Amino acid sequence: MKEYDSVRKQLFEMLEELDERLGKITADVQHIDEPLAQDFEEQATQTENDEVLDFLGNSARIERKMITQALARIDKGEYGICELCGETISHERLKAIPHASMCIKCASQPGC
Structure with a gap:
């Protein structure tokens, strides 16, 4: 639908941003760049941080799903x-x- 071309573009930009954010969150949670610390207290702090990142990742995945559903509604003429x-x-x-x-x-x- 031509009338929603700008919305479609905005939604795709949002998807790109979310994908980038999810990639960074995944790398952080998997400790790709920085392995878990040897110190127990530091590991506890890292685990707490991982829980926050996991929550943020889940929120981003939910938002991503909502965006893809909006794109589908545009395609169906139901937006x-x-x-x-x-x-x-x-x-x-x-x-x-x-x-x-x-x-x-x-x-x-x-x-x-």
Whole structure:
């Protein structure tokens, strides 16, 4: 859909950024550049850092999935339509969160 070419480009740029971030996180967690320290206390600190990095990596993977789903919605002609109520997602919401799949009303409801 021609009307969403700029959104598609933005989503692909977001994917590239996430892929780069995930690559760095993976390298850090696997200690590719810096092996685990010999000192037990330092290892404990590194393990805590790995847990934070793991959380950030999981968040990035979730966001990546949401972006690929948004690209699929563009291809199907369903972009900008709330997946719950079928109403149009506001332009302002899509501008702020281009991979949004729900309108603000549905996204704000408890349990969603």
